[in-house]
Amino acid sequence: MSMPPPVTGTETEPDTLLRAWQERLVAVTRNTNELSEAEFTKRIRHRLREGRYAGLTRARAEAALDDLSSLMDDYLLLARVIDAAVEASKAGLFSSRDARHAKVLALLEGTSIQRPSVRVPLQQRDLLGAAQPRDALTPQALLTTMQEAFRQACDALSAIDAAEQQSAGDLAELRRDYAAMAQRADVLQAATDRPSFVELQDLQSDPLGTRDGLAALRRGLQAWSLRLTELEQVRATAQAGVALARDGLAELQRLLGVLDAEVAAVRDLFGDEAAAALQATAPAAALQATAPAALGMLTSWCDAIDNGLRAHEWHAVNVGLSRFRQALDAETTKLHRHIAAAQARRAEVAELQGRLRALKAKEHALRSRSTRPASCSERRADVEAALALRPLDLAEVRSALTRYQDELLAAGRP
Numbered sequence: 001m002s003m004p005p006p007v008t009g010t011e012t013e014p015d016t017l018l019r020a021w022q023e024r025l026v027a028v029t030r031n032t033n034e035l036s037e038a039e040f041t042k043r044i045r046h047r048l049r050e051g052r053y054a055g056l057t058r059a060r061a062e063a064a065l066d067d068l069s070s071l072m073d074d075y076l077l078l079a080r081v082i083d084a085a086v087e088a089s090k091a092g093l094f095s096s097r098d099a100r101h102a103k104v105l106a107l108l109e110g111t112s113i114q115r116p117s118v119r120v121p122l123q124q125r126d127l128l129g130a131a132q133p134r135d136a137l138t139p140q141a142l143l144t145t146m147q148e149a150f151r152q153a154c155d156a157l158s159a160i161d162a163a164e165q166q167s168a169g170d171l172a173e174l175r176r177d178y179a180a181m182a183q184r185a186d187v188l189q190a191a192t193d194r195p196s197f198v199e200l201q202d203l204q205s206d207p208l209g210t211r212d213g214l215a216a217l218r219r220g221l222q223a224w225s226l227r228l229t230e231l232e233q234v235r236a237t238a239q240a241g242v243a244l245a246r247d248g249l250a251e252l253q254r255l256l257g258v259l260d261a262e263v264a265a266v267r268d269l270f271g272d273e274a275a276a277a278l279q280a281t282a283p284a285a286a287l288q289a290t291a292p293a294a295l296g297m298l299t300s301w302c303d304a305i306d307n308g309l310r311a312h313e314w315h316a317v318n319v320g321l322s323r324f325r326q327a328l329d330a331e332t333t334k335l336h337r338h339i340a341a342a343q344a345r346r347a348e349v350a351e352l353q354g355r356l357r358a359l360k361a362k363e364h365a366l367r368s369r370s371t372r373p374a375s376c377s378e379r380r381a382d383v384e385a386a387l388a389l390r391p392l393d394l395a396e397v398r399s400a401l402t403r404y405q406d407e408l409l410a411a412g413r414p
Contacts (some may be wrong), residue, residue, distance in 0.1 A: 013101075014089065014100075014101040014104040014105055014108075015089060015104075017104070017105070017108055017109075018082070018085050018086065018089055018104055018108065021082050021085070021108055021139065022082060022086075024143065025075075025078065025079060025082055028075055028078070028143075028146065029075070031150065032068075032071055032072065032075060032150065035068065035150065035153065035154055035157070036068055036072070038157070040157060040158070040160075040161035041068075041157050043161075044061050044064075044065075044157055044160055044161070045065060047061075048061045048062065048065065052205055053205055053206065054205040054206045054209075055205070055206035055208075055209040056206060056208045056209040057160055057163070057205070057206040057207055057208040057209060058205075058206070060156045060159070060160060060208060061156070061157075061160055063152070063156060064152065064153040064156035064157045064160075065153070067149040067150075067152050067153035067156075068149075068153045070149055071146055071149045071150055071153065074115070074142055074145065074146045074149070075146070077113050077115060077142065078113070078139060078142055078143065078146070081107055081108070081112050081113055081139055082108075082139075084107055084112075085103075085104045085107040085108050088100055088103040088104050088107060089101075089104050107139075108139055109138060109139075109140075110138060111136035111137060111138055112138070112139065113136070113137045113138070113139060113142050114135075114136060115135045115136075115137050115142065116135075117135045159208065160207065160208060163207035163208050163210075163211060164207045167207045167210055167211065167214060170214050170218075171210075171214060174214065174217055174218060174221060177221050177225075178221060181221065181224055181225055181228060182194075184228050184232070185224075185228060188228065188231050188232065188235060188312060189312040190227075190228065190231055190312075193224065193227055194224065195217075195220040195221065195223075195224050231314065234314040234315060234318065235312075235314045237314075237318055238309055238314045238317040238318050238321070239309065241317070241318060241321040241325075242302070242305060242306055242309050242317065242321065244325075245302045245305065245321060245324055245325070245328065246302065248325070248328045248332070249295070249298060249299055249302055249328070251332065252295055252298065252328065252331060252332055252335065253295060255332065255335040255336065255339065256292065256295060256335065258335075258339055259335055259338060259339050259342070262339055262342035262343055262346070263342055265342075265346055266342050266345055266346060268390070269346065269349055269390070269391070269392045270345075270391045270392050270394075271390065271391025271392075272391075294331050295331075298324070298327060298328055298331065301320075301324055301327070302324065304320070305317055305320045305321060305324060308320065348394060349387075349392065349394070352387065352394070352397050352398065352401060353387065355401055356380075356383055356384070356387065356401065356404075359380070359383075359401070359404055359405055359408060360380065362408050363376050363380065363408055366408065366411050375407055376404070376407045376408060376411060379400070379403050379404035379407045380404055382400040382403065382404065383397065383400040383401050383404050385400075386400045
């Protein structure tokens with residue numbers, strides 16, 4: 001409620017001072033009426049009268065309307081003094097100009113207002129004491145009190161109106177957030193740590209008081225959302241881990257097939273006795289017998305972990321996967337190692353076959369110069385016969401290759 005600055009009688013003429021107070025009274029009337037007739041004030045007054053407020057909102061609404069009522073009472077007191085000053089300023093038959101001015105100044109600048117004070121409790125009164133004493137105030141002091149009452153009433157009524165408008169929207173938003181997180185929790189089957197969604201039944205009756213409740217509920221939902229996010233990450237890790245475990249088992253199955261093929265190839269080349277000799281140096285045959293059992297054990301283990309995944313036991317799944325991967329990696333490494341051993345044995349044959357091809361090319365070159373003796377063909381036939389023999393005798397093949405090579409070296413000398 002804006003007012004012109006106070007004017008004192010020492011600074012202006014009494015008539016000027018009176019006009020200033022009349023202008024103030026007009027401003028007080030306008031602002032007080034606008035606040036009293038505002039839609040939010042009417043709504044709050046109506047709800048308070050019907051007993052629809054409680055808690056902090058009720059207390060502040062009562063205080064605001066009391067301030068507004070007190071403001072109206074003070075307005076009447078101020079208006080009476082100004083009316084009296086107007087009457088005193090009028091010319092009279094039996095009063096001088098100076099007397100009229102003095103009376104106006106006394107009314108407008110003196111303690112001309114008797115304002116009821118706070119009621120004195122019975123226990124604190126003496127026999128002659130008044131139940132509700134009166135304070136003697138100047139118009140300026142009363143106006144200062146009215147200014148404070150107007151500010152308090154306006155602030156409280158505005159705060160209640162804003163809380164009523166905002167709290168309902170905030171609660172609706174929180175309900176949507178809660179529903180979305182409840183859906184996430186249902187998917188995760190995470191019943192633990194679910195906050196209780198308080199409907200805040202006193203939202204309409206105490207919109208000011210529920211602001212703290214809404215803030216607490218919002219914090220609870222935020223904490224719940226973080227826990228759900230962490231659980232979703234654990235679930236994603238578990239799901240990805242199980243998929244990788246299945247891929248690892250498929251790779252182990254493939255490697256087992258490779259090992260079977262390699263061991264069969266070694267047996268075809270060297271025979272059962274040679275395969276037994278291979279087992280003595282690199283237990284591929286023993287692995288061939290035990291690997292399927294290991295694959296079956298790992299498959300059963302992975303199935304159990306997968307059951308935990310379907311049962312939403314994410315943390316347990318991740319713990320199981322850690323141990324499973326260690327066992328799977330060990331079996332995979334073992335298979336790779338023994339496949340390499342079997343392949344190395346076959347590579348010996350491939351290396352001897354490569355030497356034979358090189359020597360045959362050299363023999364062909366000697367033939368073109370007509371320096372190849374007939375014995376070269378016999379030595380080559382010995383090598384080829386040794387390579388075709390099953391089971392293959394690598395020592396015999398190497399010996400035959402050496403003889404063949406020596407023949408070619410001798411034939412190539414001048």
